[in-house]
Amino acid sequence: MSESISVRVNGKIVSVRAGSTVAVAVLASGATCRVSVTGQHRSPLCGMGTCFECRVAINGEPQRRSCQVLCEANMEIETNG
Amino acid sequence: MNKPAEVVIVGAGIVGAACALELSAEGLRVLVIDESFTSAGSTGAAMGHIVVMGDSEAQFAITRYSQILWDDMRDQFPTSVEFDPCGTLWVAADEEEMREVRRKFDYYRERGVSAEILDSQQVRDAEPHLRAPLAGGLRVPGDSVVYPPCAAEFLLQKARALGARVIQAQPVAAIGKGVARLADGTVFAAGFIVNAAGQSAPKLSPGINIKPRKGHLVITDRYPNFLQHQVVELGYLKSAHSLTSDSVAFNVQPRKTGQILIGSSRQYDAENSAVDESILARMLQRAFEYMPDLSFLSAIRVWTGFRPATPDKLPLIGPSPQDPSVLVAAGHEGLGITTSLATAKLICAQILGQRPAIPIQPYLPSRQIAAEAHV
Amino acid sequence: MDSVKHLRFDVAVVGAGPAGIAAALAAADSGRTIGLIDDNPTAGGQIWRGAYNSARPSASSIWFDRLNKSAVQIVRGARVFHAAAGELAAESDDSVIQISYGKLILATGARELFLPFPGWTLPNVMGAGGLQAFVKSGLEISGKRIVVAGTGPLLLAVAAYASKCGAKVIGICEQTTRPKMARFGLKMMLIPDKAAEALRFAYNLRSIPHWTDCWPVAAFGNRRLETVRISRQGQTSEIACDYLACGFHLIPNLELPRMCGCRLRESFVAVDEYQQTSVSGIFCAGEPTGIGGLELALVEGEIAGYAATNWEDRAKHLFAKRARHQKVVRILQDAFPLRPELKNLARPDTLVCRCEDVPHERLCEHASWRAAKLHARCGMGPCQGRICAPAAEFLFGWQIDSVRPPLFPVRCSSLVALSSHSAPRN
Numbered sequence: 090m091s092e093s094i095s096v097r098v099n100g101k102i103v104s105v106r107a108g109s110t111v112a113v114a115v116l117a118s119g120a121t122c123r124v125s126v127t128g129q130h131r132s133p134l135c136g137m138g139t140c141f142e143c144r145v146a147i148n149g150e151p152q153r154r155s156c157q158v159l160c161e162a163n164m165e166i167e168t169n170g
Numbered sequence: 171m172n173k174p175a176e177v178v179i180v181g182a183g184i185v186g187a188a189c190a191l192e193l194s195a196e197g198l199r200v201l202v203i204d205e206s207f208t209s210a211g212s213t214g215a216a217m218g219h220i221v222v223m224g225d226s227e228a229q230f231a232i233t234r235y236s237q238i239l240w241d242d243m244r245d246q247f248p249t250s251v252e253f254d255p256c257g258t259l260w261v262a263a264d265e266e267e268m269r270e271v272r273r274k275f276d277y278y279r280e281r282g283v284s285a286e287i288l289d290s291q292q293v294r295d296a297e298p299h300l301r302a303p304l305a306g307g308l309r310v311p312g313d314s315v316v317y318p319p320c321a322a323e324f325l326l327q328k329a330r331a332l333g334a335r336v337i338q339a340q341p342v343a344a345i346g347k348g349v350a351r352l353a354d355g356t357v358f359a360a361g362f363i364v365n366a367a368g369q370s371a372p373k374l375s376p377g378i379n380i381k382p383r384k385g386h387l388v389i390t391d392r393y394p395n396f397l398q399h400q401v402v403e404l405g406y407l408k409s410a411h412s413l414t415s416d417s418v419a420f421n422v423q424p425r426k427t428g429q430i431l432i433g434s435s436r437q438y439d440a441e442n443s444a445v446d447e448s449i450l451a452r453m454l455q456r457a458f459e460y461m462p463d464l465s466f467l468s469a470i471r472v473w474t475g476f477r478p479a480t481p482d483k484l485p486l487i488g489p490s491p492q493d494p495s496v497l498v499a500a501g502h503e504g505l506g507i508t509t510s511l512a513t514a515k516l517i518c519a520q521i522l523g524q525r526p527a528i529p530i531q532p533y534l535p536s537r538q539i540a541a542e543a544h545v
Numbered sequence: 546m547d548s549v550k551h552l553r554f555d556v557a558v559v560g561a562g563p564a565g566i567a568a569a570l571a572a573a574d575s576g577r578t579i580g581l582i583d584d585n586p587t588a589g590g591q592i593w594r595g596a597y598n599s600a601r602p603s604a605s606s607i608w609f610d611r612l613n614k615s616a617v618q619i620v621r622g623a624r625v626f627h628a629a630a631g632e633l634a635a636e637s638d639d640s641v642i643q644i645s646y647g648k649l650i651l652a653t654g655a656r657e658l659f660l661p662f663p664g665w666t667l668p669n670v671m672g673a674g675g676l677q678a679f680v681k682s683g684l685e686i687s688g689k690r691i692v693v694a695g696t697g698p699l700l701l702a703v704a705a706y707a708s709k710c711g712a713k714v715i716g717i718c719e720q721t722t723r724p725k726m727a728r729f730g731l732k733m734m735l736i737p738d739k740a741a742e743a744l745r746f747a748y749n750l751r752s753i754p755h756w757t758d759c760w761p762v763a764a765f766g767n768r769r770l771e772t773v774r775i776s777r778q779g780q781t782s783e784i785a786c787d788y789l790a791c792g793f794h795l796i797p798n799l800e801l802p803r804m805c806g807c808r809l810r811e812s813f814v815a816v817d818e819y820q821q822t823s824v825s826g827i828f829c830a831g832e833p834t835g836i837g838g839l840e841l842a843l844v845e846g847e848i849a850g851y852a853a854t855n856w857e858d859r860a861k862h863l864f865a866k867r868a869r870h871q872k873v874v875r876i877l878q879d880a881f882p883l884r885p886e887l888k889n890l891a892r893p894d895t896l897v898c899r900c901e902d903v904p905h906e907r908l909c910e911h912a913s914w915r916a917a918k919l920h921a922r923c924g925m926g927p928c929q930g931r932i933c934a935p936a937a938e939f940l941f942g943w944q945i946d947s948v949r950p951p952l953f954p955v956r957c958s959s960l961v962a963l964s965s966h967s968a969p970r971n
Contacts, residue, residue: 108595109683110586116684121668121768126392126427127902130768132668134899134932136678137591138584138624139656141900141927152391152468156682157622159586207916214919250920319919339912391927391954432957445950447629447963454961465958470927472949472960 096164111155111166112136112143122155123169145169175201175335177521178350178360180342180374183213184318184510185499186366187325192514194332196522201358202334203350205341208326209319211368212506215475217387217423217431218318219400220508221258222310224277228484228532233505234283235528236512237312243511244314251324252317252426259288259296259399261420261460262305267404271308278310285310297401299463315400315423318507342367345374346493362521363496368478371500375490379538380501382476384437386450391468392428400424403460416440418453420460430467432457434504436477443474479503480538487516487533497521498535548640549962552620554580556853557633557646559625559801562590563839564831564846565652566608569617571850571859572650579617580644582635584624584953588612590654591674592839595681620644626951627963628804634963636955641962648826648853651802651814652846655832657699657792658935660883661897661905662890664764665791673703673792680710687711689787692773694718694761696881697794698729698838705749707790715784717750718759718775720793721881726757729880736872738840762890764789776886794881796935797833803948819852819860820845828853836877841870888940897940898933900926905940914943927954 092107098118105114112133115122121130122143133143133156143155146167155166177193179186182204190202204210220240224230240253247253262268271287278285286309293307294300326336341353345365350358365375372380403420421434435453440446450472458465480486480501490496497520499513516533519526531537556572558565561583569581581588587597593605612619623635623642633644657672664670671679673695680686690713693704704714719726730747733739759777764770774783802814808823809815813835820828830845844867851860891897893906903923911917914924914937923937924930929952934945951960 106683110679113679113683116679125666125899125902129666129902130668131666131899132769133671133679134659134675135656135672136594136675136682137656139928139931144927156678157585160683207911207913209919210915323920388957388960389925390957447627447950451961451963454957458958458961465956465961467957468927468954469951469957469960470929470954471925472951 094160094162096160096162096166098166099168105160109160111145111147111153111158111160111164114160114166115143115145115155115168120168173199175199175358175360177201177362177364178203178345178358179364179366180345180350181211181366181368181370182208182322182326182336182338183211183366183368184209184216184322184325184507185368185502185513186364187322187329188510188514189364189366189499189517190329190334190336191325191332192518193521194329194334196518198521200329200334201360202326202329202336203340203342203352203358204336204338205370207338208336209322212475212478213318213322213368215385215387215473216318216507217421217433218316218321218507219258219423220314220316221400221505222278222283222313223505224274225483229505230277230281231528232485232509232512232533234281235515236509239511239515240314240316241312247316247321247324250317250320252320253314254316254424254426255311255314256424257309257311257399258313259293259307259309259401260404261293261300261307261401262404264305268305270404271306274308283310284312297398299396299461300401301460301462304460309399313400315425316507317425321507342374345496348495361495364499364517365490365496366499368500369476371478371486371498375492375496375498377491377539378486378498378501378535380478380480380486381438382441383479383503384435384440384474384476385433385504386435386445386453386472386474388432388450388454388469388472389425390430390432391470393430393467394428396428396463396467397422397424397430401460416449418449418456420456422457422461422464429470430464432464443476445472445474477503477506482537484532485509485513486535486538487513488520488530488535491536491539550640550642551645552580552642553645554578554618555647556580556650556850557582557644557648558650558652559633560590560652560654560831561585561588561619562652562654562831562842563592563605563608564654564842565590565650566612567843567846568650568652568828568830568850568853570608570611570615571847572854573615573617574851575854575856577854580620580646581617582620582623582625582633582644584622586622588619588621591678594678595683624953624955625801626953626955626959628801634959636953636959641959643962648828649805650828650830650849650853651805651807651822651833652829652831653798653801653833655795655797655836656931658794658796658939659791659932660793660887660890660936660939661895662761662763663892663895664766664770666896666899667764667766667770668768669770669787670764670789670791673699673790675792676788676790677703677706680707686788689713690715690785691788691790692716692718692761692775692784692786694759694773694775694789694791695793696720696883697792697877699792699795701746701750703790704753705746708749708753714753715786716754716756718761718777719755719757720760720884720887721757723757725880729876732876736869739873760887760890761789761791793883793887795832795836797836799833800948800952802829802833804950804952818864819857820849821852835871835874837870837874841867841873844870883939891940897936898923898926900928900933903933908937908941914938914945917943929953
């Protein structure tokens, strides 16, 4: 039985399985990761760090590729839209 | 059936495009020939800073004339040109450079260019990411920034609308005696030929002295509001003056996308376009000295470009020494974007036999024959 | 300023997917120092993503077990952005890592080819491998309706996996023709290790509709995907779904091999029988040498590992096994060529470059990738063209231009750490 971790996405608490990436936490929260240059809401596409659609701010640091960052307890995740 | 061109312009970079528009606007039939696609050369690598410079009367005259011309066109530019009247902020690191600030201020004021001296606090208010303490700076609000490839394309489109023809992907093998001959043998005859071929200009007009001066640029991801002006260190002038050594100077530009363009470097005898890690590092370290926060920004791309440079740092605008029907419009070093529009006016005046708006002598190619050869 | 770490390995392996893991372990047998560098937080690459820490035993467990017991030093979260003679520069969250090596094995894997169609930028339209990667990274899809589309055996793997995780896979839309698909199945059955796998797939997928001559035409939704319109043997229909997992086969990650100066052959890294590239001392294994799947990647990795440590005999022993699995490369190429209709999916306003929001019609104005980049800005964003350039290549036939550092966006400060490198090979 794997443990779960709680993080906050845009202030909302989200519970994910231990070993989950931040991108998954954002997806699970129902939020989108970013807004494109013409205003489209975007979510991750490639899952492997090449598309850059998954960029969010993690613990205050902006533009992190969330599909390559593992969730840690109490992480603060802010999306750009 | 197209009537033959009256002027053939070799090169569809910013200078060729500007000439095409100016000549077409005067009613001449223009044919532009580019070996690749428009802005494939130096224009595509350029920073796009439109700046009034005062290193010499001749440099001031042409940059000022041209800057006014850019300003006059500003309402016509589509968004792709990214025209941004952000102004230049020259920053002084020490008292010696502050003296240069005051000299520049006086120089510009005497010549009707609006400028403002900023003290140490004011310069940081103008650009909060500049490190303290700096001695001060000079703000020149009339300078601006464009995105060169789209600016050149815009000029070319306007030229086309006035009847100019543009041929791309066709290298020109030789020009002279009223003829431009393509590498594939096709021949175009024209009363005048404008050599706006940038780096390749000496190949087409042997005897003119233009050497490539390699530069590096870094562009970051989008950080809106990080930078307000094009910020340049006054030490830049020392860098641009040096004829022999490799040098770097702090020079950053905000793009309308919110990306920051970081430069600049100058290298001689470096004809390889590969990124040179060591001068890139020096360039960035210099930038971090003035603006430490740049170090945290995400760099998306690094590229190199070649400024076509003449020994006296003034462009060649006028008849080629060998053949008066060939007009050279090349050798603009780091001021190609700025002075392209004025270059076009001067070329046009010479072709039409009209009086140019500024004295043409300093830019005539014939001066290079008179001068000693420089490396 | 970032700290700079210096690491030195006799053999550096870039990419901790199956090929890289196999290469590192084979090389470790020699007793030399081996470094395995990957940009993800854990090893496994794409196909074994999330398996490293999983308690559930799987095919990869044996490999991870061996890796844990070996002397291989795993350098995680390190993104290689520059290569020069004998040295790599990688960036991690808080430092720059300069890695000097005696021999280099490139196992950089592959990524999916995305072809633009109206609505492909909607949230919850993902790659096929992309969706699988997210599920392996913790995404819950139980009860979710999924349409899997595109081409290649990856679709089957994704559909089977999603189904096992409790999702409702509504159908698999495979763009290849029915005869090609059938021939593919038959040929795979003839490869010893593959027959069992093929039968397992057929069983797992028995209740999921599989449609050939079928591809997505458009995706619709308000803030996220709600409906997919598919074309199936000339007819369109609409399917309500939660996720569209869509990928048109795999393309090799060639950026680092090209920066190292490795020659390409038919758009893959050219290697000799010992997996050595055109650059002496640099080897390449796995998808960058040819898309051939897991088993081929493993054996190529092993050969490269032995060859890099001068154990040619052991490498030679694996040649026959590799030859068997190499058949897969050809089979895949024959079975899943992209059909021309896919070039017409994009409308004029369909975005091709997602980083810069450049629509198809702006690309049409240009005759080359370089011109399109300079004038329309496609490929000028943070993905550096990884998503849009292959699409542009397919749509317009453009050759994509040369590779320059940094291979990935890096902090400006990281570029300063490059100054101690010698000049790169061209």
